[in-house]
Amino acid sequence: MADGARLLITGASGTLGGPLSILAAHxxxxxxxxxxxxxxxxxxxEMRQIDLRDRFAVWRWVEEVQPTAIVHAAVTERSGPGFESAIRESARNIAQAAKAGGTRLIALSTDLVFDGTEDAYTEESPVRPIAGSTYGEAKARAEDDVLTMYPGALVVRTSLIYDFHPQNAQVAWMLRAIERGEPLRLFTDQYRCPIWVWNLAAALLELATLDLGGGVLHVAGPAPVSRYMLAMALLTALGVDPAPHVQTASCPDTQAKRIMLSVDRARGLLHTPLMSLAQARVAAREAGS
Structure with missing residues:
Protein backbone atom coordinates (compact mmCIF):
# COMPACT_ATOMS: atom_id res chain seq x y z
CA MET A 1 0.00 0.00 0.00
CA ALA A 2 1.30 3.44 -0.96
CA ASP A 3 2.33 5.78 1.84
CA GLY A 4 -0.51 7.98 2.99
CA ALA A 5 -3.35 5.70 1.90
CA ARG A 6 -6.14 6.05 4.43
CA LEU A 7 -8.70 3.41 5.29
CA LEU A 8 -11.78 4.35 7.27
CA ILE A 9 -13.46 1.35 8.91
CA THR A 10 -16.87 1.43 10.54
CA GLY A 11 -17.58 -1.24 13.13
CA ALA A 12 -13.92 -1.42 14.03
CA SER A 13 -14.67 -3.00 17.42
CA GLY A 14 -16.56 -5.88 15.83
CA THR A 15 -15.95 -9.41 14.61
CA LEU A 16 -14.70 -8.25 11.20
CA GLY A 17 -13.62 -4.70 11.98
CA GLY A 18 -11.03 -5.70 14.58
CA PRO A 19 -9.01 -8.10 12.41
CA LEU A 20 -9.49 -5.85 9.38
CA SER A 21 -8.01 -2.90 11.29
CA ILE A 22 -5.00 -4.94 12.39
CA LEU A 23 -4.34 -6.33 8.92
CA ALA A 24 -4.76 -2.94 7.25
CA ALA A 25 -2.28 -1.32 9.62
CA HIS A 26 0.14 -4.20 9.03
CA GLU A 46 -7.10 6.17 15.27
CA MET A 47 -10.35 5.49 17.11
CA ARG A 48 -13.53 7.56 16.83
CA GLN A 49 -16.74 6.81 18.72
CA ILE A 50 -19.55 7.71 16.37
CA ASP A 51 -23.25 7.08 15.87
CA LEU A 52 -23.59 6.33 12.18
CA ARG A 53 -27.24 7.35 12.31
CA ASP A 54 -26.02 10.93 12.79
CA ARG A 55 -25.64 12.12 9.21
CA PHE A 56 -23.73 15.27 10.09
CA ALA A 57 -21.29 13.41 12.35
CA VAL A 58 -20.59 10.94 9.54
CA TRP A 59 -20.04 13.70 7.00
CA ARG A 60 -17.70 15.58 9.35
CA TRP A 61 -15.67 12.45 10.03
CA VAL A 62 -15.29 11.52 6.38
CA GLU A 63 -14.48 15.11 5.40
CA GLU A 64 -11.89 15.33 8.17
CA VAL A 65 -10.16 12.03 7.35
CA GLN A 66 -10.48 12.24 3.54
CA PRO A 67 -10.01 8.47 3.26
CA THR A 68 -8.74 6.65 0.23
CA ALA A 69 -11.33 3.95 0.89
CA ILE A 70 -14.12 3.17 3.35
CA VAL A 71 -15.14 -0.30 4.51
CA HIS A 72 -18.58 -0.17 6.09
CA ALA A 73 -18.40 -3.21 8.37
CA ALA A 74 -20.58 -1.95 11.21
CA VAL A 75 -23.17 -4.40 12.46
CA THR A 76 -26.33 -3.85 14.42
CA GLU A 77 -27.87 -6.04 17.10
CA ARG A 78 -30.67 -8.06 15.55
CA SER A 79 -33.12 -7.24 18.29
CA GLY A 80 -34.44 -4.24 20.09
CA PRO A 81 -36.47 -1.30 18.81
CA GLY A 82 -35.38 0.29 15.58
CA PHE A 83 -32.49 -2.00 14.71
CA GLU A 84 -33.65 -2.38 11.11
CA SER A 85 -33.93 1.38 10.59
CA ALA A 86 -30.46 1.81 12.14
CA ILE A 87 -29.03 -0.54 9.51
CA ARG A 88 -30.52 1.50 6.69
CA GLU A 89 -29.75 4.93 8.17
CA SER A 90 -26.11 4.02 8.75
CA ALA A 91 -25.72 2.65 5.22
CA ARG A 92 -27.33 5.70 3.64
CA ASN A 93 -25.21 8.15 5.62
CA ILE A 94 -21.98 6.36 4.75
CA ALA A 95 -22.95 6.12 1.07
CA GLN A 96 -23.79 9.82 0.84
CA ALA A 97 -20.57 10.88 2.54
CA ALA A 98 -18.46 8.55 0.39
CA LYS A 99 -20.08 9.78 -2.81
CA ALA A 100 -19.59 13.42 -1.83
CA GLY A 101 -15.89 12.77 -1.36
CA GLY A 102 -15.51 10.51 -4.39
CA THR A 103 -14.24 7.84 -2.00
CA ARG A 104 -14.05 4.14 -2.73
CA LEU A 105 -16.78 2.47 -0.65
CA ILE A 106 -17.11 -1.21 0.21
CA ALA A 107 -20.30 -1.94 2.14
CA LEU A 108 -20.71 -5.34 3.77
CA SER A 109 -23.93 -7.27 3.34
CA THR A 110 -25.13 -10.79 4.02
CA ASP A 111 -26.23 -14.01 2.37
CA LEU A 112 -29.47 -13.66 4.35
CA VAL A 113 -30.83 -11.43 1.59
CA PHE A 114 -31.70 -14.81 0.02
CA ASP A 115 -34.26 -17.37 1.17
CA GLY A 116 -32.33 -20.55 0.38
CA THR A 117 -34.73 -21.92 -2.22
CA GLU A 118 -32.19 -21.84 -5.09
CA ASP A 119 -29.28 -24.22 -5.59
CA ALA A 120 -26.77 -21.36 -5.75
CA TYR A 121 -26.90 -17.59 -5.80
CA THR A 122 -24.89 -15.37 -8.11
CA GLU A 123 -24.59 -11.61 -7.93
CA GLU A 124 -27.46 -11.38 -10.43
CA SER A 125 -29.87 -13.55 -8.44
CA PRO A 126 -33.02 -11.70 -7.34
CA VAL A 127 -32.88 -10.64 -3.72
CA ARG A 128 -35.56 -12.38 -1.66
CA PRO A 129 -35.07 -12.85 2.09
CA ILE A 130 -37.00 -15.62 3.79
CA ALA A 131 -40.42 -14.52 5.03
CA GLY A 132 -40.21 -12.96 8.46
CA SER A 133 -36.48 -12.20 8.37
CA THR A 134 -36.42 -8.61 9.58
CA TYR A 135 -32.64 -8.59 9.43
CA GLY A 136 -32.55 -9.97 5.88
CA GLU A 137 -35.14 -7.44 4.74
CA ALA A 138 -33.22 -4.56 6.34
CA LYS A 139 -29.94 -5.60 4.73
CA ALA A 140 -31.62 -6.05 1.34
CA ARG A 141 -33.03 -2.56 1.54
CA ALA A 142 -29.70 -1.19 2.73
CA GLU A 143 -28.02 -2.72 -0.32
CA ASP A 144 -30.52 -0.97 -2.57
CA ASP A 145 -30.09 2.30 -0.69
CA VAL A 146 -26.30 2.23 -1.04
CA LEU A 147 -26.27 1.42 -4.75
CA THR A 148 -29.05 3.91 -5.54
CA MET A 149 -27.31 6.73 -3.72
CA TYR A 150 -23.80 5.80 -4.82
CA PRO A 151 -23.70 3.57 -7.93
CA GLY A 152 -19.90 3.49 -7.66
CA ALA A 153 -20.04 1.65 -4.33
CA LEU A 154 -19.26 -2.06 -4.02
CA VAL A 155 -21.63 -4.17 -1.92
CA VAL A 156 -19.87 -7.30 -0.69
CA ARG A 157 -22.15 -10.11 0.41
CA THR A 158 -20.60 -12.61 2.76
CA SER A 159 -21.67 -15.36 5.14
CA LEU A 160 -20.82 -16.54 8.66
CA ILE A 161 -17.55 -14.88 9.68
CA TYR A 162 -15.58 -17.19 11.94
CA ASP A 163 -12.21 -17.33 13.66
CA PHE A 164 -10.40 -19.83 15.84
CA HIS A 165 -10.53 -17.44 18.77
CA PRO A 166 -12.74 -17.32 21.88
CA GLN A 167 -13.93 -13.77 21.21
CA ASN A 168 -15.19 -14.48 17.70
CA ALA A 169 -18.97 -14.20 17.51
CA GLN A 170 -19.36 -17.72 16.07
CA VAL A 171 -17.43 -19.09 19.03
CA ALA A 172 -18.28 -16.83 21.96
CA TRP A 173 -21.96 -17.79 22.20
CA MET A 174 -21.03 -21.46 22.41
CA LEU A 175 -18.44 -20.91 25.13
CA ARG A 176 -20.95 -18.87 27.15
CA ALA A 177 -23.54 -21.63 26.83
CA ILE A 178 -21.03 -24.27 27.91
CA GLU A 179 -20.03 -22.14 30.89
CA ARG A 180 -23.68 -21.92 31.91
CA GLY A 181 -24.09 -25.67 31.51
CA GLU A 182 -26.54 -25.30 28.65
CA PRO A 183 -26.61 -27.72 25.68
CA LEU A 184 -25.56 -26.50 22.24
CA ARG A 185 -28.36 -27.19 19.75
CA LEU A 186 -26.61 -27.29 16.38
CA PHE A 187 -28.40 -27.62 13.05
CA THR A 188 -27.18 -30.51 10.94
CA ASP A 189 -29.33 -29.51 7.96
CA GLN A 190 -28.58 -25.78 7.69
CA TYR A 191 -25.77 -24.96 5.26
CA ARG A 192 -24.09 -21.65 4.55
CA CYS A 193 -20.68 -20.54 3.22
CA PRO A 194 -18.64 -19.47 6.25
CA ILE A 195 -15.41 -17.54 5.76
CA TRP A 196 -12.38 -17.13 8.01
CA VAL A 197 -12.27 -13.53 9.17
CA TRP A 198 -8.60 -13.03 8.24
CA ASN A 199 -9.30 -14.38 4.75
CA LEU A 200 -12.21 -11.99 4.32
CA ALA A 201 -10.15 -9.09 5.66
CA ALA A 202 -7.38 -9.79 3.15
CA ALA A 203 -9.89 -9.92 0.30
CA LEU A 204 -11.46 -6.62 1.35
CA LEU A 205 -8.08 -4.89 1.49
CA GLU A 206 -7.33 -6.12 -2.00
CA LEU A 207 -10.72 -4.92 -3.22
CA ALA A 208 -10.03 -1.51 -1.68
CA THR A 209 -7.10 -1.12 -4.10
CA LEU A 210 -8.92 -2.30 -7.25
CA ASP A 211 -10.80 -0.06 -9.64
CA LEU A 212 -13.82 -2.29 -10.18
CA GLY A 213 -16.63 0.21 -10.33
CA GLY A 214 -19.81 -0.39 -8.39
CA GLY A 215 -22.18 -3.29 -7.95
CA VAL A 216 -22.36 -6.49 -5.94
CA LEU A 217 -19.71 -9.11 -5.24
CA HIS A 218 -19.93 -12.34 -3.27
CA VAL A 219 -16.93 -13.00 -1.01
CA ALA A 220 -17.50 -16.08 1.12
CA GLY A 221 -16.25 -19.57 1.71
CA PRO A 222 -16.05 -21.68 -1.47
CA ALA A 223 -18.30 -24.50 -0.23
CA PRO A 224 -21.36 -24.85 2.02
CA VAL A 225 -20.79 -26.12 5.55
CA SER A 226 -23.46 -27.11 8.07
CA ARG A 227 -23.81 -25.11 11.25
CA TYR A 228 -23.08 -28.34 13.12
CA MET A 229 -19.81 -29.00 11.28
CA LEU A 230 -18.66 -25.40 11.64
CA ALA A 231 -19.28 -25.42 15.37
CA MET A 232 -17.58 -28.78 15.84
CA ALA A 233 -14.50 -27.57 13.94
CA LEU A 234 -14.27 -24.33 15.92
CA LEU A 235 -14.63 -25.97 19.31
CA THR A 236 -12.15 -28.71 18.46
CA ALA A 237 -9.62 -26.11 17.27
CA LEU A 238 -9.93 -24.41 20.66
CA GLY A 239 -9.30 -27.65 22.50
CA VAL A 240 -12.90 -28.06 23.66
CA ASP A 241 -14.41 -31.54 23.41
CA PRO A 242 -17.82 -30.89 21.79
CA ALA A 243 -19.30 -34.30 22.63
CA PRO A 244 -20.60 -33.56 26.15
CA HIS A 245 -22.20 -30.28 25.08
CA VAL A 246 -23.71 -30.76 21.62
CA GLN A 247 -27.25 -31.75 20.70
CA THR A 248 -27.99 -32.18 17.02
CA ALA A 249 -31.10 -30.40 15.81
CA SER A 250 -33.05 -29.63 12.65
CA CYS A 251 -33.29 -26.13 11.24
CA PRO A 252 -36.75 -24.58 11.72
CA ASP A 253 -38.76 -23.53 8.67
CA THR A 254 -38.47 -19.91 9.77
CA GLN A 255 -34.79 -19.94 8.73
CA ALA A 256 -33.17 -20.52 5.35
CA LYS A 257 -31.79 -24.05 5.25
CA ARG A 258 -29.18 -23.76 2.49
CA ILE A 259 -27.64 -20.60 1.08
CA MET A 260 -24.82 -21.20 -1.37
CA LEU A 261 -23.13 -18.03 -2.62
CA SER A 262 -21.33 -18.41 -5.92
CA VAL A 263 -17.87 -16.89 -5.57
CA ASP A 264 -16.78 -17.45 -9.18
CA ARG A 265 -16.66 -13.74 -9.91
CA ALA A 266 -14.58 -12.97 -6.82
CA ARG A 267 -12.15 -15.77 -7.62
CA GLY A 268 -11.67 -14.27 -11.08
CA LEU A 269 -10.89 -10.83 -9.65
CA LEU A 270 -8.85 -11.56 -6.53
CA HIS A 271 -5.34 -12.82 -5.98
CA THR A 272 -6.45 -13.62 -2.42
CA PRO A 273 -7.63 -17.26 -2.41
CA LEU A 274 -10.97 -17.94 -0.75
CA MET A 275 -10.28 -20.69 1.77
CA SER A 276 -12.32 -23.66 2.85
CA LEU A 277 -12.76 -24.36 6.55
CA ALA A 278 -9.99 -26.98 6.43
CA GLN A 279 -7.62 -24.65 4.57
CA ALA A 280 -8.29 -21.86 7.03
CA ARG A 281 -7.47 -24.12 9.96
CA VAL A 282 -4.12 -25.01 8.41
CA ALA A 283 -3.37 -21.35 7.71
CA ALA A 284 -4.35 -20.40 11.27
CA ARG A 285 -2.03 -23.06 12.71
CA GLU A 286 0.83 -21.82 10.54
CA ALA A 287 0.14 -18.25 11.69
CA GLY A 288 0.17 -19.37 15.30
CA SER A 289 -3.55 -18.77 15.96
Missing amino acids: HGWDVYAGCYAHPERVRAG
Whole structure:
Protein backbone atom coordinates (compact mmCIF):
# COMPACT_ATOMS: atom_id res chain seq x y z
CA MET A 1 0.00 0.00 0.00
CA ALA A 2 1.30 3.44 -0.96
CA ASP A 3 2.33 5.78 1.84
CA GLY A 4 -0.51 7.98 2.99
CA ALA A 5 -3.35 5.70 1.90
CA ARG A 6 -6.14 6.05 4.43
CA LEU A 7 -8.70 3.41 5.29
CA LEU A 8 -11.78 4.35 7.27
CA ILE A 9 -13.46 1.35 8.91
CA THR A 10 -16.87 1.43 10.54
CA GLY A 11 -17.58 -1.24 13.13
CA ALA A 12 -13.92 -1.42 14.03
CA SER A 13 -14.67 -3.00 17.42
CA GLY A 14 -16.56 -5.88 15.83
CA THR A 15 -15.95 -9.41 14.61
CA LEU A 16 -14.70 -8.25 11.20
CA GLY A 17 -13.62 -4.70 11.98
CA GLY A 18 -11.03 -5.70 14.58
CA PRO A 19 -9.01 -8.10 12.41
CA LEU A 20 -9.49 -5.85 9.38
CA SER A 21 -8.01 -2.90 11.29
CA ILE A 22 -5.00 -4.94 12.39
CA LEU A 23 -4.34 -6.33 8.92
CA ALA A 24 -4.76 -2.94 7.25
CA ALA A 25 -2.28 -1.32 9.62
CA HIS A 26 0.14 -4.20 9.03
CA HIS A 27 -0.07 -3.58 5.29
CA GLY A 28 0.70 0.11 5.61
CA TRP A 29 -2.72 1.73 5.61
CA ASP A 30 -3.36 4.68 7.90
CA VAL A 31 -6.37 3.27 9.75
CA TYR A 32 -9.28 5.31 11.08
CA ALA A 33 -11.40 3.08 13.28
CA GLY A 34 -15.00 3.96 14.02
CA CYS A 35 -17.16 2.31 16.66
CA TYR A 36 -20.41 3.00 18.46
CA ALA A 37 -19.88 0.83 21.53
CA HIS A 38 -16.94 -0.98 23.14
CA PRO A 39 -14.08 1.37 22.21
CA GLU A 40 -11.83 -0.86 24.32
CA ARG A 41 -12.18 -3.52 21.60
CA VAL A 42 -10.70 -1.33 18.86
CA ARG A 43 -7.42 -3.04 18.06
CA ALA A 44 -5.64 -0.68 15.66
CA GLY A 45 -5.89 2.77 14.16
CA GLU A 46 -7.10 6.17 15.27
CA MET A 47 -10.35 5.49 17.11
CA ARG A 48 -13.53 7.56 16.83
CA GLN A 49 -16.74 6.81 18.72
CA ILE A 50 -19.55 7.71 16.37
CA ASP A 51 -23.25 7.08 15.87
CA LEU A 52 -23.59 6.33 12.18
CA ARG A 53 -27.24 7.35 12.31
CA ASP A 54 -26.02 10.93 12.79
CA ARG A 55 -25.64 12.12 9.21
CA PHE A 56 -23.73 15.27 10.09
CA ALA A 57 -21.29 13.41 12.35
CA VAL A 58 -20.59 10.94 9.54
CA TRP A 59 -20.04 13.70 7.00
CA ARG A 60 -17.70 15.58 9.35
CA TRP A 61 -15.67 12.45 10.03
CA VAL A 62 -15.29 11.52 6.38
CA GLU A 63 -14.48 15.11 5.40
CA GLU A 64 -11.89 15.33 8.17
CA VAL A 65 -10.16 12.03 7.35
CA GLN A 66 -10.48 12.24 3.54
CA PRO A 67 -10.01 8.47 3.26
CA THR A 68 -8.74 6.65 0.23
CA ALA A 69 -11.33 3.95 0.89
CA ILE A 70 -14.12 3.17 3.35
CA VAL A 71 -15.14 -0.30 4.51
CA HIS A 72 -18.58 -0.17 6.09
CA ALA A 73 -18.40 -3.21 8.37
CA ALA A 74 -20.58 -1.95 11.21
CA VAL A 75 -23.17 -4.40 12.46
CA THR A 76 -26.33 -3.85 14.42
CA GLU A 77 -27.87 -6.04 17.10
CA ARG A 78 -30.67 -8.06 15.55
CA SER A 79 -33.12 -7.24 18.29
CA GLY A 80 -34.44 -4.24 20.09
CA PRO A 81 -36.47 -1.30 18.81
CA GLY A 82 -35.38 0.29 15.58
CA PHE A 83 -32.49 -2.00 14.71
CA GLU A 84 -33.65 -2.38 11.11
CA SER A 85 -33.93 1.38 10.59
CA ALA A 86 -30.46 1.81 12.14
CA ILE A 87 -29.03 -0.54 9.51
CA ARG A 88 -30.52 1.50 6.69
CA GLU A 89 -29.75 4.93 8.17
CA SER A 90 -26.11 4.02 8.75
CA ALA A 91 -25.72 2.65 5.22
CA ARG A 92 -27.33 5.70 3.64
CA ASN A 93 -25.21 8.15 5.62
CA ILE A 94 -21.98 6.36 4.75
CA ALA A 95 -22.95 6.12 1.07
CA GLN A 96 -23.79 9.82 0.84
CA ALA A 97 -20.57 10.88 2.54
CA ALA A 98 -18.46 8.55 0.39
CA LYS A 99 -20.08 9.78 -2.81
CA ALA A 100 -19.59 13.42 -1.83
CA GLY A 101 -15.89 12.77 -1.36
CA GLY A 102 -15.51 10.51 -4.39
CA THR A 103 -14.24 7.84 -2.00
CA ARG A 104 -14.05 4.14 -2.73
CA LEU A 105 -16.78 2.47 -0.65
CA ILE A 106 -17.11 -1.21 0.21
CA ALA A 107 -20.30 -1.94 2.14
CA LEU A 108 -20.71 -5.34 3.77
CA SER A 109 -23.93 -7.27 3.34
CA THR A 110 -25.13 -10.79 4.02
CA ASP A 111 -26.23 -14.01 2.37
CA LEU A 112 -29.47 -13.66 4.35
CA VAL A 113 -30.83 -11.43 1.59
CA PHE A 114 -31.70 -14.81 0.02
CA ASP A 115 -34.26 -17.37 1.17
CA GLY A 116 -32.33 -20.55 0.38
CA THR A 117 -34.73 -21.92 -2.22
CA GLU A 118 -32.19 -21.84 -5.09
CA ASP A 119 -29.28 -24.22 -5.59
CA ALA A 120 -26.77 -21.36 -5.75
CA TYR A 121 -26.90 -17.59 -5.80
CA THR A 122 -24.89 -15.37 -8.11
CA GLU A 123 -24.59 -11.61 -7.93
CA GLU A 124 -27.46 -11.38 -10.43
CA SER A 125 -29.87 -13.55 -8.44
CA PRO A 126 -33.02 -11.70 -7.34
CA VAL A 127 -32.88 -10.64 -3.72
CA ARG A 128 -35.56 -12.38 -1.66
CA PRO A 129 -35.07 -12.85 2.09
CA ILE A 130 -37.00 -15.62 3.79
CA ALA A 131 -40.42 -14.52 5.03
CA GLY A 132 -40.21 -12.96 8.46
CA SER A 133 -36.48 -12.20 8.37
CA THR A 134 -36.42 -8.61 9.58
CA TYR A 135 -32.64 -8.59 9.43
CA GLY A 136 -32.55 -9.97 5.88
CA GLU A 137 -35.14 -7.44 4.74
CA ALA A 138 -33.22 -4.56 6.34
CA LYS A 139 -29.94 -5.60 4.73
CA ALA A 140 -31.62 -6.05 1.34
CA ARG A 141 -33.03 -2.56 1.54
CA ALA A 142 -29.70 -1.19 2.73
CA GLU A 143 -28.02 -2.72 -0.32
CA ASP A 144 -30.52 -0.97 -2.57
CA ASP A 145 -30.09 2.30 -0.69
CA VAL A 146 -26.30 2.23 -1.04
CA LEU A 147 -26.27 1.42 -4.75
CA THR A 148 -29.05 3.91 -5.54
CA MET A 149 -27.31 6.73 -3.72
CA TYR A 150 -23.80 5.80 -4.82
CA PRO A 151 -23.70 3.57 -7.93
CA GLY A 152 -19.90 3.49 -7.66
CA ALA A 153 -20.04 1.65 -4.33
CA LEU A 154 -19.26 -2.06 -4.02
CA VAL A 155 -21.63 -4.17 -1.92
CA VAL A 156 -19.87 -7.30 -0.69
CA ARG A 157 -22.15 -10.11 0.41
CA THR A 158 -20.60 -12.61 2.76
CA SER A 159 -21.67 -15.36 5.14
CA LEU A 160 -20.82 -16.54 8.66
CA ILE A 161 -17.55 -14.88 9.68
CA TYR A 162 -15.58 -17.19 11.94
CA ASP A 163 -12.21 -17.33 13.66
CA PHE A 164 -10.40 -19.83 15.84
CA HIS A 165 -10.53 -17.44 18.77
CA PRO A 166 -12.74 -17.32 21.88
CA GLN A 167 -13.93 -13.77 21.21
CA ASN A 168 -15.19 -14.48 17.70
CA ALA A 169 -18.97 -14.20 17.51
CA GLN A 170 -19.36 -17.72 16.07
CA VAL A 171 -17.43 -19.09 19.03
CA ALA A 172 -18.28 -16.83 21.96
CA TRP A 173 -21.96 -17.79 22.20
CA MET A 174 -21.03 -21.46 22.41
CA LEU A 175 -18.44 -20.91 25.13
CA ARG A 176 -20.95 -18.87 27.15
CA ALA A 177 -23.54 -21.63 26.83
CA ILE A 178 -21.03 -24.27 27.91
CA GLU A 179 -20.03 -22.14 30.89
CA ARG A 180 -23.68 -21.92 31.91
CA GLY A 181 -24.09 -25.67 31.51
CA GLU A 182 -26.54 -25.30 28.65
CA PRO A 183 -26.61 -27.72 25.68
CA LEU A 184 -25.56 -26.50 22.24
CA ARG A 185 -28.36 -27.19 19.75
CA LEU A 186 -26.61 -27.29 16.38
CA PHE A 187 -28.40 -27.62 13.05
CA THR A 188 -27.18 -30.51 10.94
CA ASP A 189 -29.33 -29.51 7.96
CA GLN A 190 -28.58 -25.78 7.69
CA TYR A 191 -25.77 -24.96 5.26
CA ARG A 192 -24.09 -21.65 4.55
CA CYS A 193 -20.68 -20.54 3.22
CA PRO A 194 -18.64 -19.47 6.25
CA ILE A 195 -15.41 -17.54 5.76
CA TRP A 196 -12.38 -17.13 8.01
CA VAL A 197 -12.27 -13.53 9.17
CA TRP A 198 -8.60 -13.03 8.24
CA ASN A 199 -9.30 -14.38 4.75
CA LEU A 200 -12.21 -11.99 4.32
CA ALA A 201 -10.15 -9.09 5.66
CA ALA A 202 -7.38 -9.79 3.15
CA ALA A 203 -9.89 -9.92 0.30
CA LEU A 204 -11.46 -6.62 1.35
CA LEU A 205 -8.08 -4.89 1.49
CA GLU A 206 -7.33 -6.12 -2.00
CA LEU A 207 -10.72 -4.92 -3.22
CA ALA A 208 -10.03 -1.51 -1.68
CA THR A 209 -7.10 -1.12 -4.10
CA LEU A 210 -8.92 -2.30 -7.25
CA ASP A 211 -10.80 -0.06 -9.64
CA LEU A 212 -13.82 -2.29 -10.18
CA GLY A 213 -16.63 0.21 -10.33
CA GLY A 214 -19.81 -0.39 -8.39
CA GLY A 215 -22.18 -3.29 -7.95
CA VAL A 216 -22.36 -6.49 -5.94
CA LEU A 217 -19.71 -9.11 -5.24
CA HIS A 218 -19.93 -12.34 -3.27
CA VAL A 219 -16.93 -13.00 -1.01
CA ALA A 220 -17.50 -16.08 1.12
CA GLY A 221 -16.25 -19.57 1.71
CA PRO A 222 -16.05 -21.68 -1.47
CA ALA A 223 -18.30 -24.50 -0.23
CA PRO A 224 -21.36 -24.85 2.02
CA VAL A 225 -20.79 -26.12 5.55
CA SER A 226 -23.46 -27.11 8.07
CA ARG A 227 -23.81 -25.11 11.25
CA TYR A 228 -23.08 -28.34 13.12
CA MET A 229 -19.81 -29.00 11.28
CA LEU A 230 -18.66 -25.40 11.64
CA ALA A 231 -19.28 -25.42 15.37
CA MET A 232 -17.58 -28.78 15.84
CA ALA A 233 -14.50 -27.57 13.94
CA LEU A 234 -14.27 -24.33 15.92
CA LEU A 235 -14.63 -25.97 19.31
CA THR A 236 -12.15 -28.71 18.46
CA ALA A 237 -9.62 -26.11 17.27
CA LEU A 238 -9.93 -24.41 20.66
CA GLY A 239 -9.30 -27.65 22.50
CA VAL A 240 -12.90 -28.06 23.66
CA ASP A 241 -14.41 -31.54 23.41
CA PRO A 242 -17.82 -30.89 21.79
CA ALA A 243 -19.30 -34.30 22.63
CA PRO A 244 -20.60 -33.56 26.15
CA HIS A 245 -22.20 -30.28 25.08
CA VAL A 246 -23.71 -30.76 21.62
CA GLN A 247 -27.25 -31.75 20.70
CA THR A 248 -27.99 -32.18 17.02
CA ALA A 249 -31.10 -30.40 15.81
CA SER A 250 -33.05 -29.63 12.65
CA CYS A 251 -33.29 -26.13 11.24
CA PRO A 252 -36.75 -24.58 11.72
CA ASP A 253 -38.76 -23.53 8.67
CA THR A 254 -38.47 -19.91 9.77
CA GLN A 255 -34.79 -19.94 8.73
CA ALA A 256 -33.17 -20.52 5.35
CA LYS A 257 -31.79 -24.05 5.25
CA ARG A 258 -29.18 -23.76 2.49
CA ILE A 259 -27.64 -20.60 1.08
CA MET A 260 -24.82 -21.20 -1.37
CA LEU A 261 -23.13 -18.03 -2.62
CA SER A 262 -21.33 -18.41 -5.92
CA VAL A 263 -17.87 -16.89 -5.57
CA ASP A 264 -16.78 -17.45 -9.18
CA ARG A 265 -16.66 -13.74 -9.91
CA ALA A 266 -14.58 -12.97 -6.82
CA ARG A 267 -12.15 -15.77 -7.62
CA GLY A 268 -11.67 -14.27 -11.08
CA LEU A 269 -10.89 -10.83 -9.65
CA LEU A 270 -8.85 -11.56 -6.53
CA HIS A 271 -5.34 -12.82 -5.98
CA THR A 272 -6.45 -13.62 -2.42
CA PRO A 273 -7.63 -17.26 -2.41
CA LEU A 274 -10.97 -17.94 -0.75
CA MET A 275 -10.28 -20.69 1.77
CA SER A 276 -12.32 -23.66 2.85
CA LEU A 277 -12.76 -24.36 6.55
CA ALA A 278 -9.99 -26.98 6.43
CA GLN A 279 -7.62 -24.65 4.57
CA ALA A 280 -8.29 -21.86 7.03
CA ARG A 281 -7.47 -24.12 9.96
CA VAL A 282 -4.12 -25.01 8.41
CA ALA A 283 -3.37 -21.35 7.71
CA ALA A 284 -4.35 -20.40 11.27
CA ARG A 285 -2.03 -23.06 12.71
CA GLU A 286 0.83 -21.82 10.54
CA ALA A 287 0.14 -18.25 11.69
CA GLY A 288 0.17 -19.37 15.30
CA SER A 289 -3.55 -18.77 15.96
